[in-house]
Amino acid sequence: MAEKITVSVLREKKAQGLKITMVTAYDYPSARMVEEAGLDMILVGDSLGNAVLGYENTLPVTMDEMVHHTRAVCRGTRHTFVVADLPFLSYHVSVEQAILNAGRLVKEGGAQAVKLEGGKERLEVIKRIIAAEIPVMGHLGLTPQSIHQFGGFKVQGKNKEQAEKLLADALLLEEAGVFALVLECVPAPLAAMITEKLSIPTIGIGAGAGCDGQVLVWHDLLGITQDLKPRFVKNYAHLHDDITGALKQYKAEVEKGQFPAAEHSYTMKEEEIPRLY
Numbered sequence: 001m002a003e004k005i006t007v008s009v010l011r012e013k014k015a016q017g018l019k020i021t022m023v024t025a026y027d028y029p030s031a032r033m034v035e036e037a038g039l040d041m042i043l044v045g046d047s048l049g050n051a052v053l054g055y056e057n058t059l060p061v062t063m064d065e066m067v068h069h070t071r072a073v074c075r076g077t078r079h080t081f082v083v084a085d086l087p088f089l090s091y092h093v094s095v096e097q098a099i100l101n102a103g104r105l106v107k108e109g110g111a112q113a114v115k116l117e118g119g120k121e122r123l124e125v126i127k128r129i130i131a132a133e134i135p136v137m138g139h140l141g142l143t144p145q146s147i148h149q150f151g152g153f154k155v156q157g158k159n160k161e162q163a164e165k166l167l168a169d170a171l172l173l174e175e176a177g178v179f180a181l182v183l184e185c186v187p188a189p190l191a192a193m194i195t196e197k198l199s200i201p202t203i204g205i206g207a208g209a210g211c212d213g214q215v216l217v218w219h220d221l222l223g224i225t226q227d228l229k230p231r232f233v234k235n236y237a238h239l240h241d242d243i244t245g246a247l248k249q250y251k252a253e254v255e256k257g258q259f260p261a262a263e264h265s266y267t268m269k270e271e272e273i274p275r276l277y
């Protein structure tokens with residue numbers, strides 16, 4: 001039987017040099033498929049906003065939306081470790097609010113941990129959420145909730161000063177108690193160096209092969225997204241084409257009267273048919 005993934009299993013994987021696998025998911029059937037495929041972790045990311053809900057970015061995502069989708073994912077998992085994102089402004093206003101919101105993702109959503117973005121400026125909040133017995137995953141580099149501060153989706157840590165700040169933040173997060181750290185869109189040599197210096201696992205997205213694990217967004221991995229494809233995305237399937245192809249075939253068959261065929265229809269006793277008219 002597959003092992004239940006826990007924070008200590010993830011730590012042990014890093015210690016043994018075993019790679020950690022993570023993908024985002026936002027609903028029950030996807031969670032069931034991740035579980036069947038045996039990945040270690042699911043992130044119910046606030047990428048929910050752009051990937052599923054049709055928002056322009058992650059900023060409009062609400063706590064209620066995150067709880068709703070986290071619940072659906074958790075109903076589909078038994079062994080996979082589920083991390084849910086705290087959305088924009090759910091942990092920025094006060095520590096109390098941050099603890100209550102993190103608690104909702106665990107208590108109502110069923111997640112095993114929460115993720116939040118940012119470094120030094122988030123230490124107090126992170127420590128207090130952990131003190132409330134909720135494991136926290138950090139997220140540094142290109143943090144999409146800071147998109148307006150960054151002025152766009154840009155690789156972070158490209159020069160010595162930025163790289164030093166990233167490393168310092170990573171060490172502070174580790175000291176504050178995060179159990180793992182997402183590094184998004186940072187140069188591969190920097191991510192590898194940070195990974196070496198930390199005892200907690202790093203999970204990269206656009207951060208090269210030197211991280212302890214990798215995460216990709218469901219729709220990118222499966223080729224559902226048709227938007228501009230960032231360099232770090234690899235499509236392991238082309239579901240956009242498969243799905244639109246299937247829909248076109250269904251439309252054509254219905255219009256031509258080819259579907260449903262006899263094998264898709266129910267029958268009744270012959271003698272009952274005249275009685276219908």
Ligand code: KIV
Pocket residue numbers: 024043044045046047048085182184205215217
């Ligand atoms: O929301 C998300 O999907 C994320 C990943 C890109 C790491 O935060």
